[in-house]
Amino acid sequence: MKRGDSIAIVCGVILCGATAFADDDCGAPKRLRGIDVSTYQGEIDWTRVKKAGVAFAFARVSDGVDTVDDRFAANFAAMRRAGVRRGAYQFFRAGADARAQADLAISTVKRLGGADLPLVADVETDDGEKLEVLAARLTAWLRRVERRTGARPIIYTSPSMGRKLDAKFGAWRLWIAHYEVECPTLPDAWKRWHFWQHSSTGKVDGIAGRVDLDLFAGTLTQLRRLR
Numbered sequence: 001m002k003r004g005d006s007i008a009i010v011c012g013v014i015l016c017g018a019t020a021f022a023d024d025d026c027g028a029p030k031r032l033r034g035i036d037v038s039t040y041q042g043e044i045d046w047t048r049v050k051k052a053g054v055a056f057a058f059a060r061v062s063d064g065v066d067t068v069d070d071r072f073a074a075n076f077a078a079m080r081r082a083g084v085r086r087g088a089y090q091f092f093r094a095g096a097d098a099r100a101q102a103d104l105a106i107s108t109v110k111r112l113g114g115a116d117l118p119l120v121a122d123v124e125t126d127d128g129e130k131l132e133v134l135a136a137r138l139t140a141w142l143r144r145v146e147r148r149t150g151a152r153p154i155i156y157t158s159p160s161m162g163r164k165l166d167a168k169f170g171a172w173r174l175w176i177a178h179y180e181v182e183c184p185t186l187p188d189a190w191k192r193w194h195f196w197q198h199s200s201t202g203k204v205d206g207i208a209g210r211v212d213l214d215l216f217a218g219t220l221t222q223l224r225r226l227r
Helices: 046-051 072-082 098-111 131-149 167-171 220-224
Strands: 031-037 056-063 085-091 120-122 154-157 173-177 195-204 211-217
Touching: 031 195, 046 072, 056 072, 056 098, 056 211, 072 085, 085 098, 098 131, 120 131, 131 167, 154 195
Parallel strands: 031 056, 056 085, 085 120, 120 154, 154 173, 173 195
Antiparallel strands: 031 211, 195 211
């Protein structure tokens, strides 16, 4: 998958991204730091990640139904041991069966003890499908996940991809991906963001390479109540 914070942090010591935040709170005066990961980050020392100030993380379950992330199980277990609030995302494929994708994500997460945060549909592509097909299959995924987990899922998308999603998707929480800006641009369907992926080139102690940096718009208590 593909800034600021009122607290200044030295790049390379704990967390750093590509740009600094402005004074504007972007609709979120209180924020928590997080990351999202996949197999591309390799082996992660989650204890060090937690000590670096990461409160939550999302790990990739799969890309559609064909590619299960080979680091998901290890990441998910280690996140819990380290005390990082854990979530999971699935790269959503508009060209694949929505129910099969949802069931794979649900069963994989459940088998590993369940998540602390609602499941995420990572919507980055329409796979060449018509927009009405994308909308219908994404709606089916969201409704099936909510029905089977009891938690309202989250939509991850960018401003450009989000413009392809009609107003009804604003009923679901938004995780917006927008880099090198003072505040994220929201697609028309949404009035606020819950999560903001503000960098794809961050550095976090415990991870050897680059990693996506995220913010949650709220406090730790609010994050714990997010269902």
